[in-house]
Amino acid sequence: MHQDSPMPTSPDNEGRRAARAPYADALDRVAARDSLFLTTPGHGRNGEGIAHGLADYFGERILSLDVPPLFDGIDLGVDTPKDEALELAAEAWGARRTWFLTNGSSQGNRMAALAVGTLGTGVVTQRSAHSSFIDGIVLAGLNPRFVSPNVDEANGIAHGVTPDALRHAIRMHPEKVTAVYLVTPSYFGAVADVAALAEVAHEAGAMLIIDAAWGAHFGFHPDLPASPVTLGADMVIMSTHKLAGSFTQSALLHLGDTEFADRLEPALARAFMMTSSTSENAPLMASIDIARRELVNSHDAISESLENIRHARAQIEGSEHYRLLSGDFLNFSDVVDIDPFRLPIDITATGLDGHTIRGRLAEEFAIYAEMATATTLVVLIGLGKSPDISRLLDALEQMRTENAATHEIAEDESASAIPPLPTAGDLVMLPREAFFAESEVVPAAEAAGRISVSSLAAYPPGIPNVLPGEAITEETVNFLQAVAASPSGHVRGSVDPALDSFRVVRDPKAAESSL
Template structure:
């Protein structure tokens, strides 16, 4: 099957919709979702969310054409050495780039920033929301520091993002783990079922490490969604708040065909990477506090941890993008619906070609997956005979077409809420790449590729993660590392689950697995001293 390769400009997104913002709703339960409201209530909600109070405050500030004898040094003009920066970004961007703590913007009580935060909390069904300008990584570190305020022991999904592991180290947490399900064929880590969580929490309590908080991930990188309500019920039954890394689901709750916002499902704290699919600028994110007594116990610790992880030079432009993105989501249901239609059409096109398969069509094989994020399209390319990594790079080089990520057997397409890419043109580019002479060469080169060995079990935790990370260390050859205590986090991709954590004993099985992945043309080991994993950083023995 051959196809003419489309020019990448033909695949550009067509924008679709309005605007939005958020902070403090004082009730013991999450406010009703838009689908549960009367027509009059819904109309009033849409009217309120058309406002963008923080962004509007920036507009009012620059309308006065202020003379700035303060930071930032570019002064909000294109004069002097700021000329080139203004030519690159536009002078308006420099004028909007103002410092914190200005009257009429974010300084006084009930400021425009407070109004924007209130609207954001309402939009996602939270009691309270914080705007973040250091990304969801800041939210993860904040969440870990806050959880430590409730106790030393936290039960976390083993596939947690590295920023949460950083928070564990910073906070001095002693973690227990619950493992996600893994699609071994595609190297994909998914989520955790309520039954698995209950078993892990019970085991931790019996081992003398009752969890003060629980941390899970939903959705996964690949669009699989866990039973957040069931997980919240289990965590709460064990007396622990549920922290949800919902970084990849900031658009949840804004269309009836999408999963619900975790804050409305009983989660006590939700990490939301708003820029990922919800339209704010890169590095902007939100942290949502849930409702109920366990969330209330977390709140003062979140507030203090937020102060520790925030910049004192927070970007006004990033904050404004969050305000505007919130308004766009709440008022943009029709546009989001068009994005879902495009994503579903893409799935239909892929299903019609036997060389491609839609990975999410088979999510029902995993007990933890209860829903799918329709704006993520994970594509099985194993029948093409080329790896997902090769195909992704080929599309970048030949078509300037960028998929979000790849594994040895898959590509993952992300369609932003309100966006409508030309998926027929994307499929044509996929087919052209697979039919190319370069693909034939790649297939021949990978004819003898072998599967990775099974995931090894973690070694015994002999020190706390903090003790392992900050201990006196030395580098030793891989053969000498077996039985020693790791100072590093080592995670083989795929599937990206940490195989060794600081403070854990390095096992022979872990060394063999990491070597096998490192030797593969489609694998790598994050955190390794060298790409071949020939050395390990271990805690020096006394």
């Protein structure tokens, strides 16, 4: 047997298998050889010549690990270390098959849409889906209808979807629904009832895709929510880099062991080839392999981390002016659990807008929060991490007292206030047809009522506010311009940074033959 071949699975070697990171180990063995590389990458895996700057900046170790694909002893042939790493990942998360993604969960979302497109075009998607799934809808030519999540209007927080809401959305779709795409956990840490939602989707003959980008750590400790892969979802996308410790841009797509698996597996394999690079980044894949190993073997570390989180939560709740909004999440009918590693903090006591606070924290205090709404600041804590929350609370207090002393909000801060989340316009044209339609750029003042060619999503968190084929509303224009003007805001897909212009379908009559 090849020295890098997977060990046979048995009770005796399960522990040894779980303790390995076969892809990362194989990469390390190659890096340790005294080899002459006359191949790509051009840096030659050492710091000589043109790679001198890279070596000075990153160190030669990272160069030696940058091994090209189709390399003997790593990923060339059958029963390779990469094959074993993928099998171990599928076992760890409870999947039938798993793919390593080096273009992030965005790649997984596009893969999912393309795979669905091989089986039918009717999809129901949560309105608060990530913009990359909307990209997939365009690529695959899908016909979407939407199910709205429960929304905490006071704080601008979108949660999840109830089974009843999903059932109604499926019934209202004019086509046979092939797939349902939902998001859980939410950007704020609310967890939906995946098992019940899977039952509703499957009753309708539709597969369930779960965007669990924020839930890669679920299922690895009894005090954490279960992995959606084990709750009946047919496809699950996870960003291991978000909380599970792998490098930025690394992620996973899991195929559930469900009745749809036989049809989905070949479609996903083709979609993977269409969306992945033919020069996948070896350090990114090694980081996924190592993150899986650490998750599987980190019960005690996660326990310690959860205890630290409890102290941090108590510190926030015990402060005079701030509280955690996640305590209210279970009052919403769609929420069955919360992710303890995401801390949504009510910052209204500061008298300042959350986007302003997020920007000032970074600029003045070197504290970087994940995202904000007008009333809420969301911070996250990685597994095994114990950051000093008092530093954050002290910074919030300083801004609060400074603002209270002046009894007014500075001009630049008041200008950054964000209006409430806008109601989406009507979908009047299939997204793919709108995307490829003849277009023109019009001033923002003339955009309301026109059909968007672009997917426009306020970042953070990246939820599309207008889709290709949707009518642009005046409130959406106002919302996106306010986000673009905020200190930490950005609108993905915009014609210009300030949202002074919008790209729209030139001939509105084109919509008449679309839907």
